[in-house]
Amino acid sequence: xxxxxxxxxxxxxxxxxxxxxxxxxxxxxxxxxxxxxxxxxxxxxxxxxxxxxxxxxxxxxxxxxxxxxxxxxxxxxxxxxxxxxxxxxxxxxxxxxxxxxxxxxxxxxxxxx
Amino acid sequence: xxxxxxxxxxxxxxxxxxxxxxxxxxxxxxxxxxxxxxxxxxxxxxxxxxxxxxxxxxxxxxxxxxxxxxxxxxxxxxxxxxxxxxxxxxxxxxxxxxxxxxxxxxxxxxx
Numbered sequence: 552x553x554x555x556x557x558x559x560x561x562x563x564x565x566x567x568x569x570x571x572x573x574x575x576x577x578x579x580x581x582x583x584x585x586x587x588x589x590x591x592x593x594x595x596x597x598x599x600x601x602x603x604x605x606x607x608x609x610x611x612x613x614x615x616x617x618x619x620x621x622x623x624x625x626x627x628x629x630x631x632x633x634x635x636x637x638x639x640x641x642x643x644x645x646x647x648x649x650x651x652x653x654x655x656x657x658x659x660x661x662x663x664x
Numbered sequence: 665x666x667x668x669x670x671x672x673x674x675x676x677x678x679x680x681x682x683x684x685x686x687x688x689x690x691x692x693x694x695x696x697x698x699x700x701x702x703x704x705x706x707x708x709x710x711x712x713x714x715x716x717x718x719x720x721x722x723x724x725x726x727x728x729x730x731x732x733x734x735x736x737x738x739x740x741x742x743x744x745x746x747x748x749x750x751x752x753x754x755x756x757x758x759x760x761x762x763x764x765x766x767x768x769x770x771x772x773x774x775x
Contacts, residue, residue: 592767643707652713
C-alpha cells in the first residue's frame, strides 16, 4: 500500500481564516480523495482530486469553500476557506489502491475557534 | 441514495470471545466490500476486503458476505483489548464508483 503523509497534522485556527492541507503520496496514484470526519461521525467524501482537471465535488460541498489542487500524481492540497467552528473536523486524504481498495493518510485535525 | 448501515454500539465483549460486527447495504448491485478499523484519534486502517459470497479468513478476522441478503459481517475471534476500536464498513457500489461508508460500530473488548 502507498505511504501517505499530511501536513499539518493538527491546527487551531480563527474564524474567517483559511487553511491549506497538503497530502503527499510516495508513489504515483491516479485517484486521490478528500474526506471529512466530524466528531463522532463516519467519513464523508468531500471531493475527488483529479490530476490535470477540476476536482469532482460531492453534494453539499462547493469549490469556493473547499478549493482543491492536484498538480501531479503524488500531491494534492485541500483548502478550507472562510472557516467557521462548524468546520472543526478531521480532514483525511485517501488514495485508491489495488483491488479497488482505498488507503488513508494520518489526517489533519482542525479546530476552529 | 446508496446507504450502508451499522449498529453504532458500543458492542462490549469479554477478552477471548468472538466479536460479531454486522453491516447492511442498500444497493443490490454493490460489488466490493471492506472493513476498516479506526482507533480513537487515528485514521482508518484497512483490515479486510471481500468481493464474493461466502467467508474470507485472515488470521483472527473472518469477513462474511451474503449478497442475496445484502449484508456483510466481520467476526473477530479471540478478541483482545487491543481490538477495541471503531469498525467501519465500506461498500463500493460498482467499478469506478466512490466508497460509501457506514457510521461505524464501536467495539470494546473488556479484559
